[in-house]
Amino acid sequence: xxxxxxxxxxxxxxxxxxxxxxxxxxxxxxxxxxxxxxxxxxxxxxxxxxxxxxxxxxxxxxxxxxxxxxxxxxxxxxxxxxxxxxxxxxxxxxxxxxxxxxxxxxxxxxxxxxxxxxxxxxxxxxxxxxxxxxxxxxxxxxxxxxxxxxx
Numbered sequence: 580x581x582x583x584x585x586x587x588x589x590x591x592x593x594x595x596x597x598x599x600x601x602x603x604x605x606x607x608x609x610x611x612x613x614x615x616x617x618x619x620x621x622x623x624x625x626x627x628x629x630x631x632x633x634x635x636x637x638x639x640x641x642x643x644x645x646x647x648x649x650x651x652x653x654x655x656x657x658x659x660x661x662x663x664x665x666x667x668x669x670x671x672x673x674x675x676x677x678x679x680x681x682x683x684x685x686x687x688x689x690x691x692x693x694x695x696x697x698x699x700x701x702x703x704x705x706x707x708x709x710x711x712x713x714x715x716x717x718x719x720x721x722x723x724x725x726x727x728x729x730x
Contacts, residue, residue, distance in 0.1 A: 609716040616640035626717040633715035653724040659717035672706040
């Protein structure tokens, strides 16, 4: 796995900042994703890397992570976000198609997981788009989903 991630970084294909060998989770920092519209990076000591992206106050605002998964499978997508002024509902798109809505917790960062996203091996775009808006994003984690025990 380490060789795989090193190859991706050297080739400029992806910007993972953390890979836990024990669970294959890869974390992508929001400030390293593609910002569109009026989004901006700001300093926030409560965030990993001390940076956050927001505020999603325009319908054209999107944040797109380029992620790479090593194998076909089901993955959980976990965002660390916060809503300003209350809980905020927004959208996650996978390769341009809406995959889910999610609710950011009000005023404090919290993890929101979209479970069971089917991805093929290779590169994918995960986009945060405005429904309600008014959120800040710290990171996206991509984790292979836990298999269901059929016994």
